Amino acid sequence: MNRIPALLKFRSIIYAYYGRHGRDLPWRKTVDPYIVLVSEIMLQQTQVERVLPKFKLFLQTFPTIQLFATASPAAVLRVWSGLGYNRRALHLHKAAQQIVSDFSGSVPSSYESLRRLPGIGPYTANAILAFAFNRPVLVIDTNIRRVYLHFFFREKQGVGDAEFLPIMRKTLDAKNPRRWFNALMDYGAMLGREHANSNRRSKHYVKQSSFTGSTRQIRGKILKLLLFRPHTSAQMKEIIEDSRLEAILADLEREGFVERNDKEYAIRSSA
Secondary structure (H helix, E strand, C coil): CHHHHHHHHHHHHHHHHHHHHHCHHHHCCCCCCHHHHHHHHHHCCCHHHHHHHHHHHHHHHCCHHHHHHHHHHHHHHHCCCCCCCCCCHHHHHHHHHHHHHHHHCCCCCCCHHHHHHCCCCCCHHHHHHHHHHHCCCCCCHHHHHHHHHHHHHCCCEEEHHHHHHHHHHHHHCCCCCCHHHHHHHHHHHHHHHCCCCCCHCCCCCCCCCCCCCCCHHHHHHHHHCCCCEEEEEEHHHHCCCCCHHHHHHHHHHHHCCCEECCCEEEECCCC
């Protein structure tokens, strides 16, 4: 089979779907690197539907990176509350402060500089380069991985990302990677709804553990309590009946989420 026509046909299929069913998402209406940064951190391990209302509230509260950088951790967590994975909020906050201090408030446009920011891994760095700066990098998330597995590895198990990177390079729309990766994400989201999960055939697939009863759930409950007023551990024990409470409080204090004044715990007041 002649691979080039097949690869070009693949691109036309993706773009045809995107033209008919592309999602109207607010972060796609701008190339402001700060807004793209916020959206990418919010979307980590979180569904679009949950992100949308928080994204709007976040930008209403912190419309500029300078204003966000000067906010207190408590203010940041109040806006973030409900999205989960609260560590992302503090990483984003510290990244904003570093961008203001080291880059005069402009989100850096190099992979190396982005990777040095708190909470920015390889995927997020490349996503910012593609969506904010339209750079022809390779972006791989759950939905994009699902697309390549569906089209090019239908019968294969344990597929590593390295196996489809050459195909990604050949199919990449280097003139408009921003549009191309948005199209891939939307096609992958459709596959996730309407077809068997091809990501199970990826060797990188990890089934998400249950949230109910998890340490993450208890952490969220503690932070939600402290967003309104300080509590002693005894007061929290009356509301959160879990033997891990003291250990989780110690973790939150060590990680910079909370601070203890005398016997009361509160959201940390300063960065």
